[in-house]
Amino acid sequence: MVMTDEKAKGLALDDFFAAARNDLPEPSGAFLARVLNDSEAVQAGFAAPAAPTPRMGLFARFADLVGGWPALGGMVTATLAGAWIGFVGVDRIDALSGVYFASAETLGTVNLLPDGDLLALAAE
Amino acid sequence: MxxxxxxxxxxxxxxxxxxxxxxxxxxxxxxxxxxxxxxxxxxxxxxxxxxxxxxxxxxxxxxxxxxxxxxxxxxxxxxxxxxxxxxxxxxxxxxxxxxVGLDEAPEVADGAASALDRMIDEDRAAALQLALDQLPARQRQAVILRHLEGLSNPEIAAAMEIGVEAVESLTARGKRALAALLEGRREELGYGHD
Structure with missing residues (x-):
């Protein structure tokens, strides 16, 4: 007998739908791996800067690391000074310091707390 | 994996x-x-x-x-x-x-149900898939989303970018076509005679 009743047809069709819902097709692991690879590749693009920064050389990166060119200049000066002191010996440091400091007679000192005041302050 | x-x-x-x-x-x-x-x-x-x-x-x-x-x-x-x-x-x-244009596709393809021969009860899902393959794409889309994915008509309307009434029409036409495709194979699929 061929069913012609629409309600009966609907119920039968629902059985097919139910069977299909219970028989969920699963994707292969290879498919999931490809999708995951795509996701990682696209995500890596998000992290990249919009405008590529120019590549810095090793020396420039070192200079940047220690604080820029002024700091690097200070380091060079200190290094050269250390090498020079090591070469000429401690005895001759006066020769260098003489360039910066005048003789004892011209090196002025300022006493901001005259003698006695310090003791007076301490006594209070 | x-x-x-x-x-x-x-x-x-x-x-x-x-x-x-x-x-x-x-x-x-x-x-x-x-x-x-x-x-x-x-x-x-x-x-x-x-x-x-x-x-x-x-x-x-x-x-x-x-x-x-x-x-x-x-x-x-x-x-x-x-x-x-x-x-x-x-x-x-x-x-x-x-x-061919999807709108020009036949509602029910002739002879397609022959592929359903020797189907048994546990193959209903496969039989349905074969029948779905015969539907015009928009009807297929609406039926899959409604009856296999369980979406509501408004959700299907959003997914298909059409109105709810159009969804209802597509789903109804799709189900009629599926029923017609499967009707001749009821006995082979384990429904027998009622």
């Missing part, structure tokens, strides 16, 4: 997509596990070919990854967006495959 446990299983699809767009690698894995099978399942229902379905689903997922940073929260469900992309891509493929 051995997939790790979905650590963000409690997060919404949208939250995962935002996390992914912000560079969270765990979100990528969770979304793949959650959305990949969905995309594949719908693609397979639409196309009836496993390899082609995986290819299409991968393409749809790639579009999801790319749109993540621009995702506007609260506007659409991620799953609805994905249903739309998968079914539209599938419709395009069907159009190219058949080489």
């Amino acid at each position: 051995d997939m790790a446990f979905d650590a963000l299983s409690d997060a919404s699809d949208e939250a995962l997509l935002v996390l992914y767009g912000n560079g969270d690698p765990t979100a990528a894995r969770s979304l793949t596990l959650r959305m990949g099978p969905l995309a594949f399942r719908v693609a397979l229902r639409m196309l009836g070919d496993r390899a082609e379905a995986e290819d299409l689903a991968q393409e749809a997922m790639l579009r999801l990854w790319k749109i993540a940073p621009e995702w506007r929260q609260g506007e659409a469900k991620v799953s609805t967006w994905l249903y739309r992309v998968v079914t539209n891509l599938a419709t395009d493929r069907l159009r190219r495959r058949r080489g």
Whole structure:
């Protein structure tokens, strides 16, 4: 007998739908791996800067690391000074310091707390 | 492939997509596990070919990854967006495959049910798939989303970018066509005579 009743047809069709819902097709692991690879590749693009920064050389990166060119200049000066002191010996440091400091007679000192005041302050 | 446990299983699809767009690698894995099978399942229902379905689903997922940073929260469900992309891509493929306008496709193809011969009860799902393959793409799309994916008519309307009444019409016509296709095979499929 061929069913012609629409309600009966609907119920039968629902059985097919139910069977299909219970028989969920699963994707292969290879498919999931490809999708995951795509996701990682696209995500890596998000992290990249919009405008590529120019590549810095090793020396420039070192200079940047220690604080820029002024700091690097200070380091060079200190290094050269250390090498020079090591070469000429401690005895001759006066020769260098003489360039910066005048003789004892011209090196002025300022006493901001005259003698006695310090003791007076301490006594209070 | 051995997939790790979905650590963000409690997060919404949208939250995962935002996390992914912000560079969270765990979100990528969770979304793949959650959305990949969905995309594949719908693609397979639409196309009836496993390899082609995986290819299409991968393409749809790639579009999801790319749109993540621009995702506007609260506007659409991620799953609805994905249903739309998968079914539209599938419709395009069907159009190219058949080489005819979808509106011109016959409601029920003659002789297609012969492939259902010797089907038994546990093959009803396969029989339904064979019948689905005979439907015009838009009817197929509506029936799959309504009766196999369990979407509401408004959700289907959003996914298909049509009105709810059009969804109801497509679904009704699709079901009538399916019933007609399967009717002649009831006995072989274990329904016998009532």
